[in-house]
Amino acid sequence: MIIVPVKEGEPIEKALKKFKKKFEKTGIVKELRERQKYTKPSVKRREQIIKAIYREKMKRLEE
Numbered sequence: 001m002i003i004v005p006v007k008e009g010e011p012i013e014k015a016l017k018k019f020k021k022k023f024e025k026t027g028i029v030k031e032l033r034e035r036q037k038y039t040k041p042s043v044k045r046r047e048q049i050i051k052a053i054y055r056e057k058m059k060r061l062e063e
Contacts, residue, residue, distance in 0.1 A: 002026070 002022050006015045023029070 002019060004015055004019045004022065006012075
């Protein structure tokens with residue numbers, strides 16, 4: 001359960017923004033979207049490899 005303490009006189013928009021940020025950090029929405037469709041393990045592995053290659057390229061560019 002997400003709890004967002006609201007201070008006296010704090011606008012509701014600010015509290016909503018805090019709530020959204022905490023909710024996003026939990027990863028619930030991301031997990032729900034992933035569960036909507038089935039992806040084969042081989043496809044997941046391929047995507048991970050492609051992301052890793054991209055990260056390595058970006059690291060090399062920084063150096």
